[in-house]
Amino acid sequence: MLAVKFYNLRALIHRPLLSPTKLTALSSDSTVWHQGEYHRISLSKRKCVEAAQQTAKLLHNLEDKKSLVYGFPWWQMISCLICASSILFVASRCINLSSESEVEVFKDIDWLAVDEDAEVCLQVFQALSSNSNAARLARDMMQRLKNSRTISYSEFTSSLFQA
Amino acid sequence: MTIFALGSCYERIAESNDGGALNPPSSHHDVRYFEHAVAISQRHTSKHTVEHVSALLAQSFYLLATCQTDQCWITLGLAVRIAQSIGLHVEEGNPSRGDTTLSRETNRRVWYSIFVLDRLLALQLGRPPSIGDDDFNVGLPSRQLNVDLADQQGCANGFQQGWVGDYFVAMIKFSEVIGRVYYNLYAPKKPGDIAAMLSNIDLLDTQLVQWRSSLHRKLRFDLSHVFESSRTFQSQVCRDPIRHPRLCLSDMKSSVICLPSSSTIFEH
Numbered sequence: 001m002l003a004v005k006f007y008n009l010r011a012l013i014h015r016p017l018l019s020p021t022k023l024t025a026l027s028s029d030s031t032v033w034h035q036g037e038y039h040r041i042s043l044s045k046r047k048c049v050e051a052a053q054q055t056a057k058l059l060h061n062l063e064d065k066k067s068l069v070y071g072f073p074w075w076q077m078i079s080c081l082i083c084a085s086s087i088l089f090v091a092s093r094c095i096n097l098s099s100e101s102e103v104e105v106f107k108d109i110d111w112l113a114v115d116e117d118a119e120v121c122l123q124v125f126q127a128l129s130s131n132s133n134a135a136r137l138a139r140d141m142m143q144r145l146k147n148s149r150t151i152s153y154s155e156f157t158s159s160l161f162q163a
Numbered sequence: 164m165t166i167f168a169l170g171s172c173y174e175r176i177a178e179s180n181d182g183g184a185l186n187p188p189s190s191h192h193d194v195r196y197f198e199h200a201v202a203i204s205q206r207h208t209s210k211h212t213v214e215h216v217s218a219l220l221a222q223s224f225y226l227l228a229t230c231q232t233d234q235c236w237i238t239l240g241l242a243v244r245i246a247q248s249i250g251l252h253v254e255e256g257n258p259s260r261g262d263t264t265l266s267r268e269t270n271r272r273v274w275y276s277i278f279v280l281d282r283l284l285a286l287q288l289g290r291p292p293s294i295g296d297d298d299f300n301v302g303l304p305s306r307q308l309n310v311d312l313a314d315q316q317g318c319a320n321g322f323q324q325g326w327v328g329d330y331f332v333a334m335i336k337f338s339e340v341i342g343r344v345y346y347n348l349y350a351p352k353k354p355g356d357i358a359a360m361l362s363n364i365d366l367l368d369t370q371l372v373q374w375r376s377s378l379h380r381k382l383r384f385d386l387s388h389v390f391e392s393s394r395t396f397q398s399q400v401c402r403d404p405i406r407h408p409r410l411c412l413s414d415m416k417s418s419v420i421c422l423p424s425s426s427t428i429f430e431h
Contacts, residue, residue: 003385009337012344017364065177078230
């Protein structure tokens with residue numbers, strides 16, 4: 001139970017730097033970012049993605065719905081999984097491909113595995129949705145987020161390798 | 164009644180068929196138990212007691228478990244106000260008699276259960292916690308079980324004594340980190356520039372990792388032995404249907420609300 005809480009909070013700690021819009025808002029005209037700050041931002045993004053993956057990985061070997069309800073903090077799982085899956089679905093879009101430093105930080109991330117982990121979250125929402133309105137809403141919301149991604153995986157990886 | 168509602172709720176969610184038709188909420192046992200619990204509780208609203216706070220706490224937990232998060236926020240807010248009005252957030256002097264020690268321990272557990280749930284809700288909803296770090300002065304709860312506290316001879320069960328109390332204290336410490344994350348990263352007044360944001364993030368990440376390092380060895384989820392024993396334990400329990408409901412309630416109590424074992428809670 002503590003593992004889910006830990007990875008959820010770690011993802012939330014690093015999530016503010018995942019969003020390019022957020023970063024733009026934080027950079028006033030007078031702010032000049034140093035190279036070190038760019039690198040720290042990239043590392044923070046990576047920690048965010050890894051924490052979200054770790055959250056999903058805790059659910060990889062679930063035998064059935066009982067294992068989920070009795071083995072995890074059920075009252076917290078839906079919000080934890082919304083957090084994890086939303087990060088995993090948008091993570092590939094948040095990488096700055098024009099930054100060599102950032103591409104280097106993410107070079108060994110398996111993006112197929114990231115997508116699979118996001119799918120695990122969706123499957124859990126689906127499993128719980130028969131008796132939970134919140135799980136149904138979460139499932140539909142994350143499904144829409146998934147569908148709204150305009151860059152396909154193949155497009156993303158090809159541009160990653162070109163960068 | 165609220166505890167029954169929680170147990171019934173767990174069973175309903177765990178046992179439901181994936182493709183089954185949805186039953187109307189009014190037909191659920193847990194809903195009826197909960198409505199009964201609220202009706203009983205409302206008869207005692209004029210009496211501000213620890214038992215009433217405990218009942219509100221249990222109701223908050225049921226509302227959270229059934230994803231009525233906004234109503235949970237309101238009910239827990241009421242519990243916080245009543246707890247403060249009867250002074251659960253402060254303690255003075257040393258208890259001199261055995262019954263006073265037990266009473267003080269009960270008060271501590273109820274107060275910190277409110278504190279933990281308040282921080283958890285704040286995190287889920289992105290709203291400010293009702294209880295600030297400097298808004299109370301209460302000693303940490305004992306790591307012993309209720310039965311050990313009642314039995315001053317101290318015939319403790321070694322296995323359970325070792326980690327149930329530690330779990331609760333760990334959750335209190337974790338909740339303190341949650342508060343710092345909210346105030347430093349998600350509060351309406353956020354860091355104004357990237358350097359301050361990075362500094363906050365580094366500090367909070369360090370504090371979170373330190374929290375994990377400070378956990379009792381049996382709670383260290385990052386060590387492989389914990390997962391192995393946990394999985395073995397879970398599979399044993401799953402084969403034993405009689406123990407299932409008991410484990411469910413035990414987990415809930417030790418995870419978020421460590422309620423005292425007073426019979427008055429069950430009456431609510």
